[in-house]
Each structure stands twice: as structure tokens, then as C-alpha cells.
Amino acid sequence: MEIVVCVKPVPDAETRLRASADGTTLDIEAVKFVLAGYDESAVEQALLLKEATPGSKVHVVSAGPPPRTEEVLRASLALGCDTATWAEMPAGIAPDPVAAARALARAIATVPHDLVLCGKNAGDDEAGVVAGSLAELLTVPDFSDVADLRWEAATSHLKFQRSTEAGTESWEAPLPCVIALQQAWNDPRTAKLPMILKSRKLPIAKVAPEAAAAPAGTSRPTKFELPPPRTGAKLIEFKTPEEAAQKLVQALKEEAKVFP
Amino acid sequence: MTGPTLVVGEVHEGGISDATKEAVGVAQSLTGKENVVGFLAGGTARAASAGFGRLGVGRVHVAEDPRMDGATGAVLAHLVAAAAESLSAELVIVGGTTLGRDLVARLGIRWNAAVATGVTGLGRVDGALEVRRPVFGGRATETRRLEGAHAAVAIRPHAFPAASDSPAEVAVTPVSLEGIPGPLWAPKRLRVEVAVRGAGPSLADATIVVSGGRGVRAAENFHLIEELAASLGAGVGASRAVTDAGWRPANFQVGQTGRTVSPQLYVAVGISGAIQHLVGMVSSRVIVAINSDASAPIFRVADYGIVGDLFQILPALTHEVRRARGM
Numbered sequence: 001m002e003i004v005v006c007v008k009p010v011p012d013a014e015t016r017l018r019a020s021a022d023g024t025t026l027d028i029e030a031v032k033f034v035l036a037g038y039d040e041s042a043v044e045q046a047l048l049l050k051e052a053t054p055g056s057k058v059h060v061v062s063a064g065p066p067p068r069t070e071e072v073l074r075a076s077l078a079l080g081c082d083t084a085t086w087a088e089m090p091a092g093i094a095p096d097p098v099a100a101a102r103a104l105a106r107a108i109a110t111v112p113h114d115l116v117l118c119g120k121n122a123g124d125d126e127a128g129v130v131a132g133s134l135a136e137l138l139t140v141p142d143f144s145d146v147a148d149l150r151w152e153a154a155t156s157h158l159k160f161q162r163s164t165e166a167g168t169e170s171w172e173a174p175l176p177c178v179i180a181l182q183q184a185w186n187d188p189r190t191a192k193l194p195m196i197l198k199s200r201k202l203p204i205a206k207v208a209p210e211a212a213a214a215p216a217g218t219s220r221p222t223k224f225e226l227p228p229p230r231t232g233a234k235l236i237e238f239k240t241p242e243e244a245a246q247k248l249v250q251a252l253k254e255e256a257k258v259f260p
Numbered sequence: 261m262t263g264p265t266l267v268v269g270e271v272h273e274g275g276i277s278d279a280t281k282e283a284v285g286v287a288q289s290l291t292g293k294e295n296v297v298g299f300l301a302g303g304t305a306r307a308a309s310a311g312f313g314r315l316g317v318g319r320v321h322v323a324e325d326p327r328m329d330g331a332t333g334a335v336l337a338h339l340v341a342a343a344a345e346s347l348s349a350e351l352v353i354v355g356g357t358t359l360g361r362d363l364v365a366r367l368g369i370r371w372n373a374a375v376a377t378g379v380t381g382l383g384r385v386d387g388a389l390e391v392r393r394p395v396f397g398g399r400a401t402e403t404r405r406l407e408g409a410h411a412a413v414a415i416r417p418h419a420f421p422a423a424s425d426s427p428a429e430v431a432v433t434p435v436s437l438e439g440i441p442g443p444l445w446a447p448k449r450l451r452v453e454v455a456v457r458g459a460g461p462s463l464a465d466a467t468i469v470v471s472g473g474r475g476v477r478a479a480e481n482f483h484l485i486e487e488l489a490a491s492l493g494a495g496v497g498a499s500r501a502v503t504d505a506g507w508r509p510a511n512f513q514v515g516q517t518g519r520t521v522s523p524q525l526y527v528a529v530g531i532s533g534a535i536q537h538l539v540g541m542v543s544s545r546v547i548v549a550i551n552s553d554a555s556a557p558i559f560r561v562a563d564y565g566i567v568g569d570l571f572q573i574l575p576a577l578t579h580e581v582r583r584a585r586g587m
Contacts (some may be wrong), residue, residue: 132365217374217408
């Protein structure tokens with residue numbers, strides 16, 4: 001099976017958020033970029049499928065600006081992906097997710113692909129749009145919020161579960177398709193040092209940005225706002241648990257006005 | 261933009277879902293009642309379209325076919341893009357559900373729409389559509405301008421009030437399923453198990469959430485969390501420590517690798533407040549922390565804190581809540 005996994009560099013979860021000088025987006029000065037948490041799980045899932053299905057390969061693709069895109073591609077190679085392809089996009093933290101899907105589709109077109117895996121969303125813009133847009137571009141079905149993904153060689157079908165508003169849905173689907181994984185239920189492996197060293201020298205194929213913009217709708221960020229900082233909890237003073245309970249209920253009722 | 265706004269609904273219990281009612285509300289306040297057209301697909305879509313009529317939506321496109329129950333975003337996007345095209349619609353609004361998000365992602369390509377998901381604010385600025393949406397797990401909010409001839413927007417659950425009742429006659433336009441490529445029907449939904457969760461609301465729907473963490477110490481103590489939640493009519497959540505330990509299933513997890521919630525009231529019990537957890541709940545309106553460790557980071561984001569032993573505090577609190585609510 002030829003498995004493609006899409007990854008995105010996102011600011012580390014510990015990043016202190018600050019608006020850029022023009023106020024339109026995140027200030028990325030001094031931000032450390034890492035492989036998105038859900039994407040880490042997607043890479044793990046791709047490697048598990050590869051290990052369970054002899055003759056498979058994992059191709060990692062990413063769309064974004066240097067140097068962070070190259071870094072997450074190398075990190076994925078260090079984890080065991082076989083090839084890496086980079087669709088270059090202009091700098092900027094918050095590109096349009098559909099534009100990102102178009103760039104990824106161009107990269108995916110250059111590698112064999114039976115199954116395309118994505119994380120549920122990226123921890124920064126949280127759009128969750130790329131998988132669906134990608135599937136429409138590749139004219140294949142897509143499934144979001146997927147867990148428990150298995151390949152059934154006997155029937156040549158994927159079997160998986162989805163958590164939706166309806167409950168837990170059990171599905172089967174033939175290849176090719178795009179799958180957006182639900183959450184980090186697996187325990188992603190960490191890269192071993194020899195692989196990290198080796199990955200620095202592995203080739204990364206580059207796909208040039210699209211020459212002319214597609215005649216399509218797009219979006220651009222115009223403002224980035226942070227909530228006023230929380231000042232810390234008002235601690236409830238009490239001598240007995242009953243007193244604590246009474247004071248809290250009273251505060252929720254009369255002060256915060258959120259008591260049901 | 262002057263064309264009609266198409267609201268793609270979902271059938272729920274013979275009518276339309278709450279998420280759909282919220283989408284109708286947004287559409288009506290943005291483009292006016294008479295400019296909103298409904299779309300509904302499923303085995304009982306025609307009968308359920310009365311749910312649109314009750315909210316004053318007088319025109320509904322209906323794809324009544326049992327194959328549409330459990331159809332994917334790919335199939336739905338085919339029909340919706342065609343309907344939007346035939347109406348010369350400029351905006352499609354959907355509820356913030358799994359299917360809604362899948363659909364707008366497809367419309368970004370199929371209908372060349374500018375796309376936004378998780379939207380908590382929608383308006384026009386100098387003629388262009390602008391959306392507001394939380395990013396970074398609710399730690400920041402971005403405003404985005406949607407550019408182009410078409411836009412497709414998925415709103416965030418509970419961010420907008422549902423449309424109010426204002427009955428109208430419904431004129432139904434049937435939608436044909438012909439022309440959908442065969443391969444799109446190949447995936448099969450084999451069965452649906454209604455989510456296992458106590459009597460309370462789901463995490464996504466809850467306006468109050470009570471979550472337990474490592475401080476609960478063992479699976480058999482988690483009932484203390486559930487009892488407080490039941491007294492408040494709250495949804496039940498958990499930190500990653502709890503789901504990793506298998507005390508509760510993964511779908512309870514609130515946080516970076518779980519679910520992001522933003523209820524009116526979030527009660528964190530025995531949760532230290534690792535960034536992993538905070539990004540999933542910090543945009544809650546009011547946060548209460550109960551923890552025995554006064555230096556736990558959760559107290560820095562909480563509005564009210566009780567430093568104490570949860571095994572003593574929780575029974576007293578559940579009792580007091582029940583008393584205050586006359587239960």
C-alpha cells in the first residue's frame with residue numbers, strides 16, 4: 001500500500017501567543033515550530049499500517065514556507081517515512097486552508113498514493129478543512145474523526161470507526177480515500193538518534209508554488225486578538241467542606257451567574 | 261453579495277437538528293428571512309423539512325433518499341454545490357457538526373468557495389464577509405475576510421442563538437441523486453452505536469462541564485465526578501491522565517489531543533492544569549478549580565478555586581448543588 005501522510009508545522013503548545021506588529025496574525029518571531037500533535041499520530045498510524053502490510057511505503061508531504069516545513073519533513077523521515085515532498089508556500093502563519101490543500105494535492109500528485117492520512121486538524125488554525133478539500137481535488141471519498149483504522153487484506157477494504165454526533169459509526173471503505181484521524185489515541189514513537197542523523201542527509205523533493213492563483217474564493221486574516229489575561233482564581237476560604245460548597249454555589253449563583 | 265443564503269440542515273428526531281436551527285438564525289440575521297433557503301437530505305427529509313418551515317424558511321431543497329442517511333460529505337457536496345449554483349446563492353451556512361465541516365471543506369473546491377469553520381461571529385464589512393473564530397484552542401481569536409464570489413461557513417456549536425419560531429408554508433424543491441459518481445457510494449456505514457455516556461448531555465452539547473483528573477486516583481472514584489455533574493446537569497470530561505489510565509474512554513478527554521470545550525461553566529477537579537489540558541478548556545466562560553495543591557497551574561486560569569481534598573469537597577458540593585436546585 002502506498003500511504004501518504006500530510007503534516008504541518010505548528011507553534012509549540014507552550015508558545016506564548018502575541019499579535020504581529022500589524023495586528024493581523026500571530027507574531028512568529030521566536031516561535032518554535034513542531035510537528036502538529038494530531039499529525040504525529042497520523043505519522044504513527046501510517047507507519048503501523050506499513051508495518052502490517054508488507055510492500056508498503058510511507059510518503060510524507062507538507063505545504064508551507066522554509067525553514068519550518070523542511071524541519072517537520074525531516075522529523076517525519078527520522079520517524080521512518082520513506083520519502084518526503086515539500087510544496088513550497090509563501091511565509092505567513094495563517095494561509096487559507098483550501099490553498100494549503102491545493103498545494104498538498106500538487107505534492108501528492110508526484111508520489112504514488114492509495115491512502116492519504118491527515119491529522120484531525122492543526123493545533124493552530126484548527127480549521128479541519130484540508131482533508132475534505134484534498135479529497136475533492138483527488139476526487140476520492142474522505143472520512144473525518146476516524147479511529148481504530150485497520151486494513152483488511154482479505155476484502156481489500158479499510159475498516160474504521162468514526163465519532164460523530166450520531167455516536168460511534170463503523171465503516172468500511174475501499175481505496176483510494178483520504179482519512180482524517182480523530183485524535184492521538186496511539187502512542188507515537190520517538191525518533192532514534194541514528195535515524196535523526198540520517199534524516200538530515202535524505203533528499204526532500206520540492207514542488208514549486210502554483211504560478212497563477214486559482215480562480216477561487218480564499219480567506220486572509222485581518223485581526224489577531226488575545227483575551228484579557230486571567231488574574232488567577234479567587235480562592236474560597238472555608239473551615240468545613242460544607243462551608244466551601246455553600247460559598248461556591250453562592251458565588252456561582254450571585255456573582256458569576258452561571259448556576260443552572 | 262445579494263444572492264440567497266443556503267442553509268444545509270441535518271435531520272434529527274423527525275425535525276431539524278439544533279445545529280441547523282442555529283445556522284438558520286445566523287443566516288436570517290445576516291441576509292433577511294426571505295433570502296434564506298433550506299437544504300435537507302435523508303430518508304425522511306421531506307417530512308423533516310417542516311422543521312425549516314417552523315423557523316420561517318419557506319423554500320427547502322429536499323433530497324429524500326435513504327441512501328443519504330450516513331452519506332459522506334463527498335455525496336452531499338455534489339448536491340449542495342448544484343443547488344447553490346441553481347439558486348445563484350453566494351453563501352452556504354451549516355451547523356458546526358462533523359458533516360457540516362466535511363461539507364464546507366468540499367465546497368471550497370467544488371464550488372470555489374472561501375471557507376471558514378468553527379465560526380463564532382459573522383458579518384459584513386465594506387461588503388465583504390468577515391468571520392471571527394477561536395484559534396489555538398481558544399487562546400486567541402482571529403478575524404478572517406472571505407474573498408471571492410462564494411463562501412461556505414460552518415458555525416461553532418452554541419455560538420449563536422437558534423432561529424425563533426415564525427411558521428411559514430414550505431415549498432419543496434426535490435433534488436435528484438442522479439449524476440453522483442458511483443465510487444462515491446462505495447464506502448458503507450455498517451452500523452451506528454449511540455454514544456455511551458450517562459444521562460447527562462454530551463461534552464459537545466453541555467453548557468456546564470465537570471472534569472476529573474489524576475487527583476481522583478482510581479476508576480472506582482470517578483463516580484464522585486459524575487454525581488456532581490448529574491446534580492448540575494453537566495457533561496462529564498476527563499484529563500489525559502484519566503483516559504490514558506483507562507479510567508474513562510478516550511472520548512471523555514478534554515485537551516490538546518482530545519476535545520476542545522467552551523461551556524459557560526467548567527469545573528476542574530483534581531486536575532493540575534498542564535498546558536495539554538488548558539488549551540482544551542481555557543475559553544470556558546467561568547472556570548472553577550478544586551485541587552489539594554495550592555500551587556497547581558489550574559488556579560492561575562480559574563475564576564474560583566477551592567484548595568482542598570476533593571474526596572471531602574465533592575460530596576458536600578454535590579449535596580449543596582442538589583439542595584440549591586431543589587432536587
